[in-house]
Amino acid sequence: MSESCSKWIHANEPMPDDLSFYLVGWATTLLIAIGKSAFGGGLAILGIPLLATVTTPQNGAIMVALLVSLMDLMALQRFGRESWSKPDLTWILPGLVAGIGVGYLVFVRIDPRLVTLIIGVVTLLFTAHWFLRGRLAPPGTRPVSPGLALAAGAASGFTTFVAHAGGPPVAMYLLARGLPKTMLVGTTIAIFTLGNWLKLPPYIALGLQHREALWGALVLAPAVPLGIWLGRIVHDRLDQKTLFFWCYVLLALAAAKLTIDAGLSLLS
Structure with a gap:
């Protein structure tokens, strides 16, 4: 400074x-x-x-x-609204709110560094799988999974409150869905508008x-x-393939930073 x-x-x-x-x-x-x-x-x-x-x-x-x-x-x-995946939002948003609530209740009992480290490692494994195998798979949209969407929302809400690392859980779910590029971005923005305004x-x-x-x-x-x-x-x-590539690159970089910062903090 x-x-x-x-x-x-x-x-x-x-x-x-x-x-x-x-x-x-x-x-x-x-x-x-x-x-x-x-x-x-x-x-x-x-x-x-x-x-x-x-x-x-x-x-x-x-x-x-x-x-x-x-x-x-x-x-x-x-x-x-035309760019939002409403079936995904139906499950993700309640999970997000619940996750933020749980994070608030247990904040003093949870070591945010450990939460950050777990999220970082899981996300790195997810992105590594895509770079090694996933991007070679034929394009297509996977069906909505209410259970996974709810879990992704809850994990995102929890981690955004206790460790300011809410992006990776939702990004992993939505990227795996293979949504059209504008729907992917619009849905992501809708989710984090709610999360950021709640915080x-x-x-x-x-x-x-x-x-x-x-x-x-x-x-x-x-x-x-x-x-x-x-x-x-x-x-x-950007075409769909290029935009998805850069989304995964950004996700991997964010995950690497989370993992390194949390790991070094726990070791210090």
Whole structure:
């Protein structure tokens, strides 16, 4: 974190005056928004580590939560109800809410590092199987599995609350379904709009205690619509096979980061 940005934080000034904050912050916000609109997500996991280079990790987490919630609303304008897989949402969303509730109830009893490690390892195995064998299989859409959808939603809700790692469980289920590319992204956005907005009140409360994070999110917010617009262009230009490939790449990278971070933390 730069010296001038540190002074801004400790002085509790209303607006950041460090150029590096704007450069890194805007680039990070654009990257996450493009990933949201092009692939349904996958890049938000990079937000806190990148922003932590120009602010505190806590402020970075607050900013990412606020910015991603704004991205969800804007992405929904470009991926409306016609792009949602409603049979999947019927089972995933109740599971998501239940998982968040369970995560809230057992949060103090669960080591989030262990949860993150398990999710990371399982996701790596899933993506490795696809790269080795799955992508060679003929294309096709698997039928809706209520049990798996409910389990994916519950696992996502639980892990997003206790470890901020809710993406992989739902991504594994939806990618295995083989949905058309726009339906895959639209359904993913619909799911995480609900999940992110359910988590928003605690982050707003934190933001009221850390006003510099609220100001930081405000000055980065103009990058959101630009990123959502660029992401939709990327989405429309990629064919189904290429988009799925990059979805799996992003999922594998996120899983690798989760596994490494959790493993190192447990060993320390």
